[in-house]
Amino acid sequence: MSTDSTTRETTVTWTDPSQGPSLLPTMDGIDFLRKMAAGEVPGAPIGAHIGMQIAEVGEGTVTFHCHPDESHYNPIGMVHGGLVCTLLDSALGCAVHTTLPAGTGYTSIEIKVNYLRPVSKDSGPLVCTGRVTKGGRRVAFAEGEVVDNLGKTVATASGSLLIFPLETT
Numbered sequence: 001m002s003t004d005s006t007t008r009e010t011t012v013t014w015t016d017p018s019q020g021p022s023l024l025p026t027m028d029g030i031d032f033l034r035k036m037a038a039g040e041v042p043g044a045p046i047g048a049h050i051g052m053q054i055a056e057v058g059e060g061t062v063t064f065h066c067h068p069d070e071s072h073y074n075p076i077g078m079v080h081g082g083l084v085c086t087l088l089d090s091a092l093g094c095a096v097h098t099t100l101p102a103g104t105g106y107t108s109i110e111i112k113v114n115y116l117r118p119v120s121k122d123s124g125p126l127v128c129t130g131r132v133t134k135g136g137r138r139v140a141f142a143e144g145e146v147v148d149n150l151g152k153t154v155a156t157a158s159g160s161l162l163i164f165p166l167e168t169t
Helices: 021-026 031-036 046-049 081-097
Strands: 052-060 060-067 104-115 126-133 139-147 153-165
Touching: 021 031, 031 052, 031 081, 046 052, 046 081, 046 139, 052 081, 081 104, 081 126, 081 139, 081 153
Parallel strands: none
Antiparallel strands: 052 060, 060 126, 104 153, 126 139, 139 153
């Protein structure tokens, strides 16, 4: 691989991902995510890969900020839709997590994303907010949107999430 003036490089650094989940059996979802937002619990490693951080946590809602760069580009020179989908999936899931008691987990069942505008490195920071639309004991539903630095909505999503007891070891 050439290292001429067109070559770019990025470094991803994260904290041991086993630290956060070890707290889940004793901490409810909203407290866990508030500690994560405050830097008291390490964030998920995926956040370091795509430049996203939790900005706000409330009952049934979570907001992330994301700073896309060229390393997130697809072949046509725009931010890959997978970054936007990952941001939305994280916001929807974490919004549901704020409603869960200690010892309870979740995972996405499905997500439907509507891409409304292209995203570039100049679109950030992106703000993604997820909200629970219907809680449940086994399945919860959430929706969210991503807004660019001009306040324009670039994508929306709705999804369902499976809720389950975490296994303790």
